[in-house]
Amino acid sequence: MSIDFPHELDEDFDYFASDPPDLIERLHRHRETRPAAWVRGWGEPALLFTSFELVDAAFRDEETFPSAAFYGTTVTDVLGRNIQCMEGDEHRRNRALVSPYFRAKNVAEVVPPLLEPVAHELIDRFASAGETDLVASFTKLYPIKIILRMLGLPLESEDDVARWAMGMMDIQHNFEFAQRCSKDFRAFVTPVLERRRVAPEDDLLSQLATVEIEGERLSNDEIMNFLLLLFPAGADTTFLGLGTLLFALLTHPDQLELVRGSLDEECRWAAEEALRWVPPVSMLPRRNPKEVVWRDIPIPAGANLIFSTLAGNRDPAAYEDPDRFDVQRRPRASLTFGRGPHFCLGAHLARAEMEVALRVLIERLPSLRLAEDADARIEAGIVPVFRGPNRLPVRFDA
Numbered sequence: 001m002s003i004d005f006p007h008e009l010d011e012d013f014d015y016f017a018s019d020p021p022d023l024i025e026r027l028h029r030h031r032e033t034r035p036a037a038w039v040r041g042w043g044e045p046a047l048l049f050t051s052f053e054l055v056d057a058a059f060r061d062e063e064t065f066p067s068a069a070f071y072g073t074t075v076t077d078v079l080g081r082n083i084q085c086m087e088g089d090e091h092r093r094n095r096a097l098v099s100p101y102f103r104a105k106n107v108a109e110v111v112p113p114l115l116e117p118v119a120h121e122l123i124d125r126f127a128s129a130g131e132t133d134l135v136a137s138f139t140k141l142y143p144i145k146i147i148l149r150m151l152g153l154p155l156e157s158e159d160d161v162a163r164w165a166m167g168m169m170d171i172q173h174n175f176e177f178a179q180r181c182s183k184d185f186r187a188f189v190t191p192v193l194e195r196r197r198v199a200p201e202d203d204l205l206s207q208l209a210t211v212e213i214e215g216e217r218l219s220n221d222e223i224m225n226f227l228l229l230l231f232p233a234g235a236d237t238t239f240l241g242l243g244t245l246l247f248a249l250l251t252h253p254d255q256l257e258l259v260r261g262s263l264d265e266e267c268r269w270a271a272e273e274a275l276r277w278v279p280p281v282s283m284l285p286r287r288n289p290k291e292v293v294w295r296d297i298p299i300p301a302g303a304n305l306i307f308s309t310l311a312g313n314r315d316p317a318a319y320e321d322p323d324r325f326d327v328q329r330r331p332r333a334s335l336t337f338g339r340g341p342h343f344c345l346g347a348h349l350a351r352a353e354m355e356v357a358l359r360v361l362i363e364r365l366p367s368l369r370l371a372e373d374a375d376a377r378i379e380a381g382i383v384p385v386f387r388g389p390n391r392l393p394v395r396f397d398a
């Protein structure tokens with residue numbers, strides 16, 4: 001059997017090259033007519049999955065669509081070989097080694113005391129100004145600072161490390177700078193890691209340095225590759241999710257009022273709904289390693305795939321009136337954090353970060369509103385894989 005690429009695409013549009021203003025309508029149209037449609041991604045033909053059911057099943061079918069087939073060939077020069085590039089037993093073992101800190105119980109017990117102080121520190125910097133761009137002054141910095149504090153890196157070097165972390169995340173635009181940042185980061189962290197191996201403390205770096213499963217420990221390189229993954233996986237995503245949450249509430253005052261009425265209960269649900277409404281990783285790239293007929297769809301070897309969590313989360317078969325932002329929805333688990341063996345390791349952490357940030361922002365800045373000339377909107381991030389507001393100019397009574 002030899003499966004060829006189709007002679008004609010269903011839509012000759014490159015979903016990774018630009019961000020059409022009618023993206024949601026396009027995704028709805030594909031789902032209605034052909035939930036697995038041939039489009040383009042990075043110039044090449046790509047099979048786009050848009051129904052909840054197909055995206056869910058494709059994520060779970062790691063045997064047919066291993067995440068390694070894509071990540072293993074794209075990000076390793078800067079980020080090293082991390083768990084996204086592994087499959088099978090190797091992935092299971094390595095994921096088990098880095099998981100304990102991220103489990104629900106640990107996130108509920110150990111993490112909360114780290115979150116609130118970071119939110120307050122960032123707000124302190126602009127609270128008397130009466131205006132700010134919440135993306136530049138809050139959402140972009142908050143998740144990076146939290147990762148650094150979880151790791152237990154010295155606080156006085158936080159700004160340097162945050163700069164390297166942001167540089168590494170700019171891999172698509174400035175590859176050489178990203179590589180330099182990754183080198184500087186490694187040089188800085190290695191001696192701290194060596195110290196933690198000898199004298200562990202109560203932080204994530206010490207856990208990674210000492211954890212042992214099935215008689216195995218992580219090498220310095222393995223730890224470093226995991227740390228390098230934490231910044232793009234944990235910060236580039238959460239900052240967009242938090243931005244979307246704030247944008248959604250500031251543009252839906254009735255929903256903001258509902259949240260304000262019961263902060264302790266509703267912040268969590270508002271975060272969940274924002275994550276469903278616009279997932280920070282909206283269009284996940286994958287590659288099909290071997291030709292296959294999957295659910296009656298012939299897919300050639302080497303084909304690019306796009307798992308659209310955004311389209312799946314807006315599927316009317318899964319959510320009633322799916323385009324509506326509704327904090328009282330209490331939705332079924334969305335596709336936002338993926339599915340299957342590579343399900344987001346940081347999902348509990350991301351939810352906790354968003355919930356706490358929202359509560360502290362509402363408490364500290366009760367009159368928070370979008371600036372009249374804000375020009376804020378949800379759009380593609382650094383690449384159209386990602387989605388969220390790139391700016392959030394706001395005003396408040398100082």
Ligand code: HEM
Nearest residue numbers: 083084233234237238241280336337338342344345346350
């Ligand atoms: C709202 C924020 C976040 C979103 C939307 C998100 C989304 C995702 C998605 C969709 C995947 C699966 C990728 C795939 O299958 O190709 C993933 C994997 C992953 N995420 Fe997250 N993530 C978020 C926050 C975090 C945080 C805070 C961390 C940790 C600090 C984190 C760490 C990871 C790791 C390590 C993986 C790889 C897991 C594996 O390959 O086994 N993420 N994330």
